[in-house]
Amino acid sequence: MGNLLSVMFLAAPLAAVKTAAVLNFSLLKFIFLVGWVYFCVYCLYRSQVSILVPAKWRPWCNLSCLFFGPFVITLFYASDRGKKLERGQLSIAELPADIYKTILGRKGLLSADQRADSLIELCDSEGHSFSEVYGGEGKSDRNPNEIIEFCQELIFDAISDRASDILIDPKSDGVYSIRCRIDGFLRVVRQVEAEKCVAVVNSLKVISGMDIGEKRRPQDGAFMGKLPSGSVFFRVASAGVLGGEKLSIRVINQQAQMLMLHEMGLSGKIYESLTNSVKQSSGMLLICGPTGSGKTTTLYALMNEIDLNSKNVVTVEDPIEYVLDSVSQIEVNPKANITFANSLRSLLRQDPDIICVGEIRDSETAVMAVQAAQTGHLVLGTLHSSSNAESLIRLTDLGVNNLLLAAGLSFIVSQRLVRVLCENCKEPAKLTPEQKQYFSKKRISTSRICKPVGCKKCNETGYYGRAAIMDVMDIDDKIKDKLCEGSLKLSDLKETKNSKVINKLRMEGLKKVISGITTFEEVKRVVNMGGV
Numbered sequence: 001m002g003n004l005l006s007v008m009f010l011a012a013p014l015a016a017v018k019t020a021a022v023l024n025f026s027l028l029k030f031i032f033l034v035g036w037v038y039f040c041v042y043c044l045y046r047s048q049v050s051i052l053v054p055a056k057w058r059p060w061c062n063l064s065c066l067f068f069g070p071f072v073i074t075l076f077y078a079s080d081r082g083k084k085l086e087r088g089q090l091s092i093a094e095l096p097a098d099i100y101k102t103i104l105g106r107k108g109l110l111s112a113d114q115r116a117d118s119l120i121e122l123c124d125s126e127g128h129s130f131s132e133v134y135g136g137e138g139k140s141d142r143n144p145n146e147i148i149e150f151c152q153e154l155i156f157d158a159i160s161d162r163a164s165d166i167l168i169d170p171k172s173d174g175v176y177s178i179r180c181r182i183d184g185f186l187r188v189v190r191q192v193e194a195e196k197c198v199a200v201v202n203s204l205k206v207i208s209g210m211d212i213g214e215k216r217r218p219q220d221g222a223f224m225g226k227l228p229s230g231s232v233f234f235r236v237a238s239a240g241v242l243g244g245e246k247l248s249i250r251v252i253n254q255q256a257q258m259l260m261l262h263e264m265g266l267s268g269k270i271y272e273s274l275t276n277s278v279k280q281s282s283g284m285l286l287i288c289g290p291t292g293s294g295k296t297t298t299l300y301a302l303m304n305e306i307d308l309n310s311k312n313v314v315t316v317e318d319p320i321e322y323v324l325d326s327v328s329q330i331e332v333n334p335k336a337n338i339t340f341a342n343s344l345r346s347l348l349r350q351d352p353d354i355i356c357v358g359e360i361r362d363s364e365t366a367v368m369a370v371q372a373a374q375t376g377h378l379v380l381g382t383l384h385s386s387s388n389a390e391s392l393i394r395l396t397d398l399g400v401n402n403l404l405l406a407a408g409l410s411f412i413v414s415q416r417l418v419r420v421l422c423e424n425c426k427e428p429a430k431l432t433p434e435q436k437q438y439f440s441k442k443r444i445s446t447s448r449i450c451k452p453v454g455c456k457k458c459n460e461t462g463y464y465g466r467a468a469i470m471d472v473m474d475i476d477d478k479i480k481d482k483l484c485e486g487s488l489k490l491s492d493l494k495e496t497k498n499s500k501v502i503n504k505l506r507m508e509g510l511k512k513v514i515s516g517i518t519t520f521e522e523v524k525r526v527v528n529m530g531g532v
Contacts, residue, residue, distance in 0.1 A: 119156065119227060120159075120225050122155060124207050151200055155225055158251065162183070164184075166180055166251065168197065170244030170245065174193065175197075178192060178197075183466050185419075208236040215238075215245045219237070220237050220238075222319075236250075258300055266468070270470050275305055281353075282377060283410030284411070285378070286381055287299055287413045288412060290386060292417070295415065300321070300322050303315075303356060312328075312352050313352070315328070316347070316357055316358060317332065318340070339365075341362065341365045344365060344368045355380070357381035363398045366398040369381055372408075383395070388413075403483075405483055406481075406484050411474060412473040415468050415469065416509075417469075418466065418512065419466050419518060422455060422463055422464040424457045424458065425458065429450050429451035448516040469512065469526070471508070503527060506523070509527055
């Protein structure tokens with residue numbers, strides 16, 4: 001094959017010159033002819049290595065490539081991608097990037113069966129490959145290569161499906177259930193026999209730096225996966241449960257696209273409030289919500305609104321989910337005594353303009369963060385609580401006195417995530433008489449309200465992706481005065497109209513329902529919808 005290519009590359013320019021001498025000379029024709037010859041030779045090489053070309057057709061394909069190379073390769077490519085589009089494995093929007101990868105190299109032509117082994121390599125936290133780390137540990141009667149390939153396929157499929165967590169649970173009937181959390185919902189993706197899954201659990205524990213001999217005591221570890229586009233990191237937690245050992249894997253995909261604040265679908269008033277809050281020179285902006293409500297994503301979106309070149313921004317995170325240019329990021333490591341509180345104490349001596357605290361979870365961190373906001377720093381942080389009002393109670397419970405809270409805290413955001421209707425299959429919804437009456441009284445159009453259907457793209461769920469709904473609270477002078485007096489009540493923090501409490505999260509959710517972004521059921525799932 002090498003000799004053939006050498007002859008072709010030498011003969012191509014001569015053939016092009018000879019042809020140009022016979023025809024009326026045209027520089028454009030000459031360039032086109034030379035380009036076509038070299039393109040045919042390139043297609044000949046690609047047909048030799050491409051798995052798209054069936055073996056029995058390869059000789060004829062090679063011969064055809066010498067004359068009609070681009071057409072032959074395009075035919076096979078179109079056939080393969082057409083099947084993927086039909087099966088929902090590829091979308092129209094992804095085609096340009098797929099074509100670009102295909103032209104650049106062989107990786108774009110890999111089949112679905114070979115993609116996991118070719119496109120991902122599992123390594124420990126220091127970058128050693130799965131095969132190196134596996135060694136003699138985690139051995140079973142099964143072929144170690146088979147277990148490694150299964151782990152790589154499992155992890156790659158989870159990343160491809162946009163999973164945020166992977167759960168491996170033992171069941172009572174001798175099988176393990178493997179579930180992925182996608183768009184906030186757990187889905188069973190595999191049922192694996194216990195013998196095989198025990199080997200998989202041991203292998204993942206080995207590469208995560210955990211002790212496979214300890215099956216009862218909870219352990220923590222980490223590993224990474226190398227992809228052509230970059231690395232994906234995973235946090236692993238194990239626990240002994242009834243029937244065996246459970247493994248929870250958190251996917252920290254730093255290669256995923258980081259959302260900007262204007263891309264989060266916020267209403268104009270909330271967007272304006274958030275952008276104004278990060279322009280302050282001091283104070284504390286707190287983002288609250290339950291686990292999995294998108295607090296960290298909003299935190300990064302807010303940091304993207306800051307001019308990072310003119311501000312000294314320092315973060316303390318557990319873990320670092322996105323790497324930001326021009327930002328000093330510190331990752332919490334309790335084993336090395338790098339905690340939120342210790343890191344805050346040290347970074348205050350680094351002349352920061354803006355401090356970002358990944359999570360306020362203890363008394364010392366809470367007090368230091370509020371003190372930093374009071375002394376001329378802008379502090380961004382997250383807190384686990386269910387509402388803005390309860391965030392104040394939680395901070396007080398963590399030991400922050402009312403005077404300090406009134407002086408430092410300036411803004412609180414409470415948020416939830418609702419699933420977004422799949423654009424590929426959603427349909428207009430039929431409303432109940434009660435719903436029609438409610439919107440008729442409000443003089444609100446219901447023409448854009450939709451319902452989920454289900455297709456291959458959304459895995460028959462009817463939803464694809466999530467959107468945030470927010471409630472913002474500006475800590476104004478009235479609230480600060482009551483905090484200082486110690487007379488602040490929960491009722492003071494809730495807006496009322498006609499003796500009914502206004503649920504801002506509910507109203508934000510209804511706006512998204514009316515716009516055809518989500519459904520009543522989704523909003524009811526995350527907030528109280530009342531009688532609507």
